[in-house]
């Protein structure tokens with residue numbers, strides 16, 4: 001496959017879960033990809049597995065100087081930047097709103113919202129230099145509909161949905177497209193962790209989660225990665241400000 005031949009991408013949170021699947025599928029499609037994460041061992045292992053068309057860079061997306069360095073290092077290594085996948089995220093504290101601390105609220109916004117801001121901010125210069133680009137923001141079904149849990153997470157994903165539309169408008173003239181992706185529950189370490197925050201039988205909770213999706217099961221990381229490959233490619237050249245919902249029908253109701 002050569003849908004992404006010549007393109008250079010940076011994937012935040014690329015060491016595991018959805019991010020790692022995005023890295024893998026984009027490399028197979030011909031891209032060179034910087035894997036940005038704080039999980040150094042997993043990131044370095046993925047770089048070894050995929051070879052010289054990838055490089056692992058340590059950066060915490062909530063720290064602007066680290067984001068700036070990672071973007072500069074990507075351009076230094078691969079010569080340009082065409083695609084930014086803002087995927088790094090945490091689910092955060094699972095408590096009702098009246099029990100949350102300010103620190104618990106702020107931590108989620110720092111990574112899920114401010115991280116997207118920093119990465120977008122520092123991607124614009126190299127994308128303008130490249131003559132355009134594609135910014136792909138991982139929101140969630142919970143950027144579209146509510147649920148009675150993880151309040152800071154849902155707030156963060158709603159913010160990411162509208163940040164995508166604002167930036168789509170701001171940078172359309174630069175031929176920089178900005179879209180959001182809205183996954184249903186995808187089987188990754190994040191969802192495994194979420195199940196451990198619920199009381200009772202984890203296997204029963206997994207079946208309950210699956211049943212929320214009309215297709216009857218959770219998604220796989222690749223279900224999202226194929227959407228990312230599409231939005232990164234020239235096949236999506238007329239797509240900006242859109243919401244790509246990949247949720248097994250969860251949000252149809």
Ligand SMILES: NC(=O)c1ccc[n+]([C@@H]2O[C@H](COP(=O)([O-])OP(=O)(O)OC[C@H]3O[C@@H](n4cnc5c(N)ncnc54)[C@H](O)[C@@H]3O)[C@@H](O)[C@H]2O)c1
Pocket residue numbers: 012013014015016017018019036037038039059060061062086087088089090111138139140141182183184185186187188189190191
């Ligand atoms: N899994 C799902 O069901 C689901 C559903 C909807 C949306 N999403 C979104 O998709 C994205 C990926 O989720 P996932 O399920 O693969 O999660 P995950 O926890 O399995 O992986 C997230 C990755 O982000 C990295 N990360 C976390 N904080 C970081 C930071 N400060 N700086 C850099 N990297 C950091 C982690 O180390 C990890 O590698 C997240 O934004 C998540 O909110 C996931």
